Amino acid sequence: MVPQMLLTTLFLAFSGIAEGVVVKRSPVTLPISRRVNLTSIHNLVRHDQNRAAALKLKASSRSRIGSRAVVNEPVDNQAVTYIASVGVGSPPTTFDLLVDTGSSNTWVGATQPFVKTSTSVQTPNQVSVTYGSGFFSGTEFTDTVTIAPGLVIPQQSIGVASTSSGFQGVDGIIGIGPTALTLGTLSPATNSLIPTVTDNLFANGIIDSNLIGISFEPTTTEEIVNGEISWGGTDSSKFTGSISFIPVTTTFPSSEFWGINQSVRYGASTSILTTTAGIVDTGTTLVLLASDGLAKYRRATGAVLDNNTGLLRITSTQFNNLQSLFFTAGGTTFELTANAQLWPRTLNTDIGGVRNDIYLIVNDLGTPSGEGFDFVNGFAFLERFYSVFDTANDRVGFATTPFTTATTN
Ligand SMILES: *[C@@H]1O[C@H](CO)[C@@H](O)[C@H](O)[C@H]1NC(C)=O
Ligand SMILES: *[C@@H]1O[C@H](CO)[C@@H](O)[C@H](O)[C@H]1NC(C)=O
Numbered sequence: 301m302v303p304q305m306l307l308t309t310l311f312l313a314f315s316g317i318a319e320g321v322v323v324k325r326s327p328v329t330l331p332i333s334r335r336v337n338l339t340s341i342h343n344l345v346r347h348d349q350n351r352a353a354a355l356k357l358k359a360s361s362r363s364r365i366g367s368r369a370v371v372n373e374p375v376d377n378q379a380v381t382y383i384a385s386v387g388v389g390s391p392p393t394t395f396d397l398l399v400d401t402g403s404s405n406t407w408v409g410a411t412q413p414f415v416k417t418s419t420s421v422q423t424p425n426q427v428s429v430t431y432g433s434g435f436f437s438g439t440e441f442t443d444t445v446t447i448a449p450g451l452v453i454p455q456q457s458i459g460v461a462s463t464s465s466g467f468q469g470v471d472g473i474i475g476i477g478p479t480a481l482t483l484g485t486l487s488p489a490t491n492s493l494i495p496t497v498t499d500n501l502f503a504n505g506i507i508d509s510n511l512i513g514i515s516f517e518p519t520t521t522e523e524i525v526n527g528e529i530s531w532g533g534t535d536s537s538k539f540t541g542s543i544s545f546i547p548v549t550t551t552f553p554s555s556e557f558w559g560i561n562q563s564v565r566y567g568a569s570t571s572i573l574t575t576t577a578g579i580v581d582t583g584t585t586l587v588l589l590a591s592d593g594l595a596k597y598r599r600a601t602g603a604v605l606d607n608n609t610g611l612l613r614i615t616s617t618q619f620n621n622l623q624s625l626f627f628t629a630g631g632t633t634f635e636l637t638a639n640a641q642l643w644p645r646t647l648n649t650d651i652g653g654v655r656n657d658i659y660l661i662v663n664d665l666g667t668p669s670g671e672g673f674d675f676v677n678g679f680a681f682l683e684r685f686y687s688v689f690d691t692a693n694d695r696v697g698f699a700t701t702p703f704t705t706a707t708t709n
């Protein structure tokens with residue numbers, strides 16, 4: 301266990317918050333920075349839809365042990381990503397890794413080569429994972445993984461990529477999804493689960509609870525450190541009120557991810573989706589709704605599809621009339637305000653849009669409702685609500701933040 305004083309010091313050093321920080325349960329906190337790839341962001345919607353399709357397919361093919369999901373979609377680069385710097389080996393090589401709640405393997409070497417040190421042990425296994433936005437395959441090692449000073453995991457299984465695609469500009473992924481998603485990623489040990497970094501931190505007594513708290517803040521610039529992950533607890537300086545928990549849904553295939561049952565309503569009484577299953581996902585930029593739900597949202601808002609950006613667009617009159625979107629889950633309703641439904645206007649031209657036009661972050665999942673995977677609460681949602689991914693209790697939590705109702709866009 302790391303002494304509380306050190307944790308507080310770390311937190312202060314990383315967060316850039318000057319004073320008055322109270323860390324509730326002694327989690328260890330890692331800053332994460334947001335990066336927007338301007339050359340690929342034109343494909344934002346396609347990326348998000350491909351990812352949703354690939355996640356659904358991956359869940360469905362998981363029972364076919366040893367086979368890999370085949371995704372008949374073009375490989376896109378990530379458009380908007382959150383990156384954490386993670387050390388591997390001793391002395392550590394530092395890698396910039398995508399933070400991903402939709403996958404659970406941790407791997408390195410896409411860009412910067414892996415450097416073997418005295419702590420690196422190669423296993424007899426190959427490891428491979430296919431994503432909506434690419435794939436990697438390589439060799440399994442166990443090694444010392446340093447997430448932050450004081451958050452050091454001995455003998456963490458990692459993949460060392462020999463081939464990868466779709467990951468230019470990052471070195472790999474730190475997978476913080478459910479452990480079960482690692483099943484079938486090893487070969488020949490196809491029946492083995494790989495403990496995630498969170499599992500190992502908990503098993504080694506380095507954190508007190510097997511959960512993660514994530515804070516993202518809305519941003520209007522291309523690259524900025526404006527997020528943090530807390531391992532083993534929540535950071536009460538990042539949310540207001542209490543955390544509402546929602547059990548992970550039993551509806552397949554959302555049940556394979558951080559899936560929840562949720563209904564979506566526009567304004568006082570326009571139903572967009574009746575209670576149905578979908579997922580909470582840090583790897584998706586937008587809020588995606590099943591096609592029939594999106595059609596209702598379009599009718600309610602008057603939005604049109606903008607051909608240049610792929611986003612929905614509204615006029616300023618329609619914006620003045622835009623109502624909140626209400627997400628009800630686990631008996632609590634979370635309100636996404638009109639401003640929170642906008643793409644940040646300062647980034648309009650970066651995505652091929654017109655400077656003063658008004659684009660929306662709610663978009664089409666690309667499939668109809670009723671398939672057990674009817675929405676994705678992506679970054680655009682998570683930038684407005686603190687989120688908790690609680691492996692120990694199989695539940696997801698949300699809390700309001702100072703940014704929930706902010707007019708940043
Ligand atoms: C951004 O995306 C483009 C095309 O999709 C890709 O060629 C480029 O390598 C990416 N850059 C970064 C820094 O990820
Ligand atoms: C979610 O919805 C499904 C389908 O209505 C239902 O069977 C299940 O009990 C609900 N709750 C959870 C936690 O899955």
Ligand SMILES: *[C@@H]1O[C@H](CO)[C@@H](O)[C@H](O)[C@H]1NC(C)=O
Pocket residue numbers: 607
């Ligand atoms: C947008 O694209 C669709 C389909 O390609 C086309 O029918 C429509 O006319 C286009 N709209 C504009 C405003 O260019």
